[in-house]
Amino acid sequence: MPHPNQTFTELESRWHTERWPHLAKRQLTYNDIEPALDALAANEQLAHTVIGSSYLGTPIRRLSLGQGPMVVLAWTQMHGNESTATAAVLDWLQLLLNEQPTDLPADWQELVTLHVIPMLNPDGAAAGTRETAQGIDMNRDALAQQTPEGRLLWQQVQTLKPSVAFNLHDQNPYYAAGEGGDPATIAFLAPAYHPDKHVDGARLRAKQLIAHMRQVLSHWLPNGIGRYDDTYSQRSFGDAIAGTGASTILIESGEHRDDPSRQVARRLNVMALQAGLAALLSGVYQDYSLADYYAIPDNVSDGFVDIRIRNLTIDDGEHPPYQVDVCLNRDPDHQQSYLLEFVGDSTGQQGLEEVSGTGLKWQQLPQLGAVANSLLAHVREQLSQR
Incomplete structure (x- = not known):
């Protein structure tokens, strides 16, 4: 059934024909994504930067589109065995470059600068492990910053000063969207930046954006979207980045029945990211309340x-x-x-x-x-x- 918003009907149709077909698998490595990175980098609209390298020396690259004052930063695969969003962000950039989505203003690239780091942990990706080559879970390295990859991420945050940050992961297959719900194919969180879980303006905006993205995705997943617990974690990058004043949004890709390579979650990541970008520019996210965010069912482990x-x-x-x-x-x-x-x-x-x-x-x-x-x-x- 077509999406009630014609923009997303068109975007979904374009995704099926314009996505990177060779990325349709569960585990991606740097060798898998390098051809797509090179092809995107060749487009004159897009700036390409090697921001550093992994512990074992693989390049870590950033792709940037636009030159506006609102800065959006997205990164993927800080856990090496969590590949879904890596394919999704490369698809998203391809769609943005090929044809401007109808929900964006004509001058959107003068309003926003979008930065994407498509694979932050290429060593873990090559090994198929969560951790880096040092054996460290990078997402528990925000304080000590013992990994070069973690230091690179923090340097990017300090240099770029994002207004909005998308922290993109995969979760295990066994989460449910609420007690008795469907598999949580997508789960969201606006992480806390302090143990008291205070909601400042930036975190409120993150929750409103999530509520809007959930509303868009509910056409495809009426019972398959969950919300993570927001207990503060001082060692985690999402929480630390939220503390810089960025509206930080965690998106976790999960299971969908009969979809072992998570292509449903890949497609819906693209839709969520586009919904978030368009809502930022239109201001439609302000129509949502905290109650809309908390109406998202709990992301239930072992469901x-x-x-x-x-x-x-x-x-x-x-x-x-x-x-x-x-x-x-x-x-x-x-x-x-x-x-x-x-x-x-x-x-x-x-x-x-x-x-x-x-x-x-x-x-x-x-x-x-x-x-x-x-x-x-x-x-x-x-x-x-x-």
């Missing part, structure tokens, strides 16, 4: 598992049989394998895939943490014979 088998009978032939729910999650180290996550009453959780085990049996006592491929294969075989 989902990969596969939930309900009412499976366990009967090892030696002990009394019993009926339980069995929950399986993918082995993070071997994506083709599943581990036994939970046995018992799974009320309050949902499966990204739901399987009815009623009338089915498993002839072994389950062991938590064990590889469950044979259990799953046995259940599927029984189902196929019905």
Whole structure:
């Protein structure tokens, strides 16, 4: 169904034809994005800067568009295994360069300077790890700044002095948008800059912008948008950058059913970023209240598992049989394998895939943490014979 706002109908259609097709995968490395970076940098509208390098020497690049007084800074992949928004920001720049979206004023580049750092942790990206090559979680390095990548980010903030900052991440697949909600395909946060969680003008603007972005995305995700807890974290860059007076917005890309490479979240990141940019320039975000922000459901951890088998009978032939729910999650180290996550009453959780085990049996006592491929294969075989 088309979006009620014609601008987003057009933008979504353009995304499908103009996105970078080779970036349609779950894990991106610097080698993956370098051709897109080079192609974008060749456009005379866009300024390209190598701002430094990673611990292992890979370039860290910034792409800039516009020359206006309002500064917007977006960065991605400070966690190396969180690639979704990296593809999204490169798509977004491509769309902005190819054709001006209809929701932006003709002179928007005279009003805004947009800076994008598409991959802040290329070493972690190459290794497929959250941490940098030093083994440090960069997003817990805002105080000590022991990583060259973290120091670069802080230098950019101090030099550019952004009015609005987009901190773009991926979250694990198991978050739910509220108790019993859909998978949280997108989650937002306007981070606190002090333990008392005070809301100054900049943080109010961040919350209003989020409320607007949520409203735009709700067409595609009526029950799939969550809101993170805003407990202050002094070691985290989002909180530290909020403390500089920037309206700081965390966007976390999450799971969507039947979308293992997170292309739904990729597309919706583009829509959210465009909605935020347009709202800044039009002032429409001011129509939203704090109540609109807090109406976004909590981002509930462990609301989902990969596969939930309900009412499976366990009967090892030696002990009394019993009926339980069995929950399986993918082995993070071997994506083709599943581990036994939970046995018992799974009320309050949902499966990204739901399987009815009623009338089915498993002839072994389950062991938590064990590889469950044979259990799953046995259940599927029984189902196929019905």
